[in-house]
Amino acid sequence: MYCCGDDLVAADCADTRSAQALADHLRASGDWLECVAGIASCVAQFDLASVTAEQAEQRLLAAVQSVPPVRDLDAELIEVPVCYGGEHGPDLDDVCSLLGIDREAFIDQHTGGEYRVDMLGFTPGFAFIGGFEAAREVPRRPQPRVRLQPGSIGIAGGRTGIYTLPGPGGWQIVGRTPLRLFDPGAEQPFRLRAGMRVRFVAISAAEFDAGRPA
Amino acid sequence: MTIRVLKPGLQTTVQAGPRRGQRHLGVPAAGAADPLSLALANRLVGNALLAPALETTLTGVSLRFESRAFVAVTGAKAEVRLNGERVKRHRTLAIAAGGELEVGAAQQGARNYVAFAGGIAAEDALGSVSTYLPAGFGGFRGRALRAGDLLAVRRFDAAPQMLRTPKAFRPRAGSSLALRACDGAEVGMLNKESHFDLFDTNFSVGLRADRMGLQLEGARFDVSSGGRLASAPVFPGTLQCPEDGKPFLLSVDAQTIGGYPRVAQVARADRHLIGQLRPGDHVRLLWRDADSAREELLAKHDYWREWLPGISGIV
Numbered sequence: 012m013y014c015c016g017d018d019l020v021a022a023d024c025a026d027t028r029s030a031q032a033l034a035d036h037l038r039a040s041g042d043w044l045e046c047v048a049g050i051a052s053c054v055a056q057f058d059l060a061s062v063t064a065e066q067a068e069q070r071l072l073a074a075v076q077s078v079p080p081v082r083d084l085d086a087e088l089i090e091v092p093v094c095y096g097g098e099h100g101p102d103l104d105d106v107c108s109l110l111g112i113d114r115e116a117f118i119d120q121h122t123g124g125e126y127r128v129d130m131l132g133f134t135p136g137f138a139f140i141g142g143f144e145a146a147r148e149v150p151r152r153p154q155p156r157v158r159l160q161p162g163s164i165g166i167a168g169g170r171t172g173i174y175t176l177p178g179p180g181g182w183q184i185v186g187r188t189p190l191r192l193f194d195p196g197a198e199q200p201f202r203l204r205a206g207m208r209v210r211f212v213a214i215s216a217a218e219f220d221a222g223r224p225a
Numbered sequence: 226m227t228i229r230v231l232k233p234g235l236q237t238t239v240q241a242g243p244r245r246g247q248r249h250l251g252v253p254a255a256g257a258a259d260p261l262s263l264a265l266a267n268r269l270v271g272n273a274l275l276a277p278a279l280e281t282t283l284t285g286v287s288l289r290f291e292s293r294a295f296v297a298v299t300g301a302k303a304e305v306r307l308n309g310e311r312v313k314r315h316r317t318l319a320i321a322a323g324g325e326l327e328v329g330a331a332q333q334g335a336r337n338y339v340a341f342a343g344g345i346a347a348e349d350a351l352g353s354v355s356t357y358l359p360a361g362f363g364g365f366r367g368r369a370l371r372a373g374d375l376l377a378v379r380r381f382d383a384a385p386q387m388l389r390t391p392k393a394f395r396p397r398a399g400s401s402l403a404l405r406a407c408d409g410a411e412v413g414m415l416n417k418e419s420h421f422d423l424f425d426t427n428f429s430v431g432l433r434a435d436r437m438g439l440q441l442e443g444a445r446f447d448v449s450s451g452g453r454l455a456s457a458p459v460f461p462g463t464l465q466c467p468e469d470g471k472p473f474l475l476s477v478d479a480q481t482i483g484g485y486p487r488v489a490q491v492a493r494a495d496r497h498l499i500g501q502l503r504p505g506d507h508v509r510l511l512w513r514d515a516d517s518a519r520e521e522l523l524a525k526h527d528y529w530r531e532w533l534p535g536i537s538g539i540v
């Protein structure tokens with residue numbers, strides 16, 4: 012438990028899922044302005060006008076001690092179609108040579124696993140999807156790309172990231188999904204949620220074009 | 226009532242209060258970069274303090290009113306003209322149909338707020354009408370204004386009182402600012418000398434200064450020795466130290482997760498000041514512990530409550 016600002020308290024967590032569980036538990040209490048999980052920590056923002064830092068730390072400690080165990084058997088599974096390589100995945104060949112495998116082997120590996128959304132963050136709806144251990148040593152690009160297409164699928168540090176907005180990004184882009192995963196005007200703006208299970212399914216460029224959102 | 230944008234300025238957006246409680250979905254706060262000035266403008270036209278208004282950036286904005294309107298301008302130091310005549314900021318201005326309002330370039334400070342009695346009719350997205358430019362939602366079509374845009378203003382019930390902001394409640398725009406700040410989560414990655422420097426450097430604001438955040442120049446901090454950090458939550462007011470050693474101060478549009486050491490956090494009481502910083506301005510950080518930061522916040526609320534009774538929802 013530590014302060015990281017006058018109105019911010021944090022707890023370090025064993026892993027991303029326990030950080031998410033703590034953030035969800037804190038949010039459910041209604042006591043906090045923001046409850047955000049990181050990769051291995053959770054930060055809660057409180058209303059400094061009505062709560063002292065000491066009270067906030069006590070509340071956080073109580074929450075850490077009462078957080079329910081992580082349950083994930085009933086998490087929703089979503090299949091994300093991905094067109095790998097080519098114009099949609101400009102870094103696929105670099106990633107393959109880093110891993111010492113060919114494209115087919117990479118696609119087999121990436122589509123062969125079941126993953127989990129660790130968290131949404133960075134920008135609206137950007138999904139950090141954990142569990143791609145084969146790519147644990149794949150770093151981010153030394154220079155971020157200036158403008159990625161929404162739906163771009165990136166790889167870095169054993170995670171898959173899905174960019175939901177056009178804009179800059181530093182992950183190694185291996186493909187792109189035609190799914191629109193963030194739509195601010197929709198009743199449910201976020202298609203992915205932390206904890207959801209994810210499978211990737213390879214599609215052709217023609218299938219990508221057919222399924223591309225308007 | 227409709228307003229036509231004659232000259233949009235560099236980046237004029239519709240801003241109101243922040244988006245709250247959605248950072249865990251990656252949704253930044255957005256909202257007025259200087260919410261105190263937004264509240265002061267709305268106060269003068271009888272609106273709710275966080276009603277949607279226009280936020281200008283460095284340059285001004287020119288508008289034509291198609292029917293009678295009541296307007297107020299607050300924020301950065303700038304010349305304001307109504308039908309070509311100089312008028313004062315911090316007053317309720319009555320504008321007849323056909324009138325033209327011109328807010329000039331900011332001379333000190335960075336942003337002006339132009340509020341209209343009734344408030345701008347704007348698109349709600351994810352719980353706020355504030356524009357978030359990187360994702361293109363909220364405000365006026367999710368974007369900055371362009372010449373020729375027509376803004377709709379909500380009908381107001383009765384003409385507002387003609388007010389002026391009392392002198393004691395007009396923030397002074399300056400080019401040198403002190404921000405009270407607490408230690409950040411990774412302050413331990415700074416050695417003792419660097420920590421001293423962090424709170425002893427007269428920083429200047431770099432050219433990279435926008436609603437996402439501001440580069441601070443004047444000292445570099447070597448925090449790379451700790452190796453790669455696990456991405457962790459960041460907030461408006463967080464001072465990050467990227468690998469180039471130059472501190473970056475996050476503002477209202479900041480991303481929700483960051484991968485760089487968080488060395489300090491500007492205190493809530495002073496976060497509204499970040500929105501008036503412009504390239505070349507001078508900034509010092511004043512170290513506070515959480516308890517004194519809270520006392521100072523409560524003191525600030527006590528001071529402002531007389532003119533802005535809802536201050537604790539603003540600052």
